[in-house]
Amino acid sequence: MQKLDIKAHDIYTGDSSLKNRIEISNICKSYFSDDGVENKVLNSVNFEIESSEFVSIVGPSGCGKTTLLKIISGLLDPDSGQVKIGGESPAKSRKRKSIGYMFQDPALIPWRTVHENIKLPTEVNRQVGDANCRETKELISLVGLDGFATYYPHQLSGGMRQRVSLARALSTNPDLLLMDEPFAALDEITRESMRYELLDLWSKTKPTVIFVTHNSAEAVLLSDRVIVMPESGDGLAKSISVSIARPRSEKTESDAVFNQLIKKVRSAYKC
Numbered sequence: 303m304q305k306l307d308i309k310a311h312d313i314y315t316g317d318s319s320l321k322n323r324i325e326i327s328n329i330c331k332s333y334f335s336d337d338g339v340e341n342k343v344l345n346s347v348n349f350e351i352e353s354s355e356f357v358s359i360v361g362p363s364g365c366g367k368t369t370l371l372k373i374i375s376g377l378l379d380p381d382s383g384q385v386k387i388g389g390e391s392p393a394k395s396r397k398r399k400s401i402g403y404m405f406q407d408p409a410l411i412p413w414r415t416v417h418e419n420i421k422l423p424t425e426v427n428r429q430v431g432d433a434n435c436r437e438t439k440e441l442i443s444l445v446g447l448d449g450f451a452t453y454y455p456h457q458l459s460g461g462m463r464q465r466v467s468l469a470r471a472l473s474t475n476p477d478l479l480l481m482d483e484p485f486a487a488l489d490e491i492t493r494e495s496m497r498y499e500l501l502d503l504w505s506k507t508k509p510t511v512i513f514v515t516h517n518s519a520e521a522v523l524l525s526d527r528v529i530v531m532p533e534s535g536d537g538l539a540k541s542i543s544v545s546i547a548r549p550r551s552e553k554t555e556s557d558a559v560f561n562q563l564i565k566k567v568r569s570a571y572k573c
């Protein structure tokens with residue numbers, strides 16, 4: 303059972319407009335087993351994220367990270383409480399295709415090619431004008447899948463499927479990007495280059511990003527702020543500001559402050 307009560311951090315200096323500011327108020331969510339036993343996963347979650355802020359969420363398996371992302375995206379209703387994205391409901395934001403969601407499981411459609419899977423969000427809702435959408439070809443290049451446009455998901459490796467999922471999440475140029483352990487299935491070298499690709503991309507279009515990871519170094523490298531969710535019980539989540547200058551590079555990774563922050567995240571994780 304999680305209790306989160308975190309305000310947007312005070313040192314954030316990004317875009318302060320309300321366009322894609324996230325406000326999460328008093329979210330509670332329980333699941334019930336077939337025999338009616340309650341599993342209270344989120345208990346009074348209060349959460350604010352500034353417009354264009356890059357926030358990572360780390361926490362032990364089963365603490366409710368995916369549940370929280372699903373509620374923020376509007377795919378799952380909370381039992382109580384509400385989410386506002388730029389002042390509007392998640393359902394409204396989703397309808398405008400202003401939320402990109404990269405699921406923990408890539409969830410590609412098996413009978414559609416790489417190109418067709420990436421194009422899917424723009425096809426599903428024609429209210430989104432093509433001008434808002436990115437070229438599928440450009441996205442394929444961006445995630446390093448040139449030459450694989452006509453492949454089907456079963457012909458790809460796990461890491462390649464995740465890259466298709468990333469391209470699909472980016473296809474509508476979302477204001478809010480929800481990423482649930484997006485790089486977990488990638489090898490270390492690809493994972494590293496994807497991190498920098500993501501930072502580069504974020505710096506260009508500045509969506510608000512909520513990035514779930516189990517990797518403390520990854521969380522610190524990417525984020526303005528890292529939120530550490532506790533394992534269970536009524537423990538409060540901790541918010542750790544990452545005051546390292548951008549743009550970040552491989553040089554950042556040898557920085558003393560960077561390594562101190564990783565230690566700080568790890569020790570918050572263990573508490």
Ligand SMILES: Nc1ncnc2c1ncn2[C@@H]1O[C@H](COP(=O)(O)OP(=O)(O)OP(=O)(O)O)[C@@H](O)[C@H]1O
Nearest residue numbers: 333334341343362363364365366367368369370406
């Ligand atoms: N659809 C569901 N029905 C019942 N229980 C669920 C459902 N989805 C999640 N849970 C339970 O809710 C809790 C939190 O799950 P969730 O997937 O949000 O955790 P997580 O922090 O994302 O974990 P991980 O790091 O392993 O991905 C777990 O105890 C899980 O068993």
Ligand SMILES: [Mg+2]
Nearest residue numbers: 367368406482
């Ligand atoms: Mg999860």
